[in-house]
Amino acid sequence: MKKAKKILSLITAAALLTIGLAGCTETAQQDNSGTSGTTQSQTAKLSGNISMVGSTSMEKLANALSEGFMAANPGVTVNAEFVGSSAGIESLVGGKCDIGNASRALKDSEKSSGAVENIVAIDGIAMVVNKANPVKNLSKDQLIGIYTGTIKNWSEVGGSDTAIVVVGREAGSGTRGAFEEILGIEEKCVYANELDSTGAAMAKAASTEGAIAYVSLDVINDTVNAVSLDNVEPTADNILSGSYFLCRPFVMATKGEISSQSDLVKAFFDYVESSEGQEIIKKVGLILPQ
Structure with a gap:
């Protein structure tokens, strides 16, 4: 009788162990499934x-x-x-x-x-000149005169007796298109140099006495002077307020x-x-x- 009870106890323990293992396996599968889903979501990257x-x-x-x-x-x-x-x-x-x-x-x-x-x-379009140029401000009419060729010397706008070198961008440039459209001077500009990049226009103004060029506001550096227009400086705040007229x-x-x-x-x-x-x-x- 004691032997039978002992055998019954062993069978019961084995059964409980089997159930426990099955439960652990099922839990592990569920955990792995959840982890796999999260991993796939986290690693789903754009390519x-x-x-x-x-x-x-x-x-x-x-x-x-x-x-x-x-x-x-x-x-x-x-x-x-x-x-x-x-x-x-x-x-x-x-x-x-x-x-x-x-x-x-x-x-x-x-x-x-x-x-x-x-x-x-x-973006604002800034007018830049050579560092040696004393002119700090231009009116809209003066800027139009410079780019259409009716103003040819810096002395006519308060500067030194120096010929103005009018620098612009190539046909098809967005900066040129915006600049000419804002001023209403499409196909009326008289350029000394038509350059194919913003960097080239900046470099020409920096290296050439008497040069003036239009460039994107965000590329201005200390190699040139940026002039005010109608006594308004080319800054983000002035563009947002609408007081600076050259923007695109x-x-x-x-x-x-x-x-x-x-x-x-x-x-x-x-x-x-x-x-x-x-x-x-x-x-x-x-x-x-x-």
């Missing part, structure tokens, strides 16, 4: 390539946003080419890139071709609405609109659109 082409004035902004986006998404590569606004939009509507950068508002003809204007920042939009155009783009391109624009993206825009010296 692929984004191509953008366009404005040389937007190089600093485009590179900063691209670098930030790639740092947050190591599987993504953003390729940026800076060849001018018109060339960028042409590339976009031709299906050769994902984003066309334009440092001006889009033309009606570009919009009718499918380009959608996505304004990501506002920075556009990252898409072919069709952003909502119709690839998930990767949509994610890029989400990043631009994020707090991190907005901080980058401000750090490079640009103004957030209102």
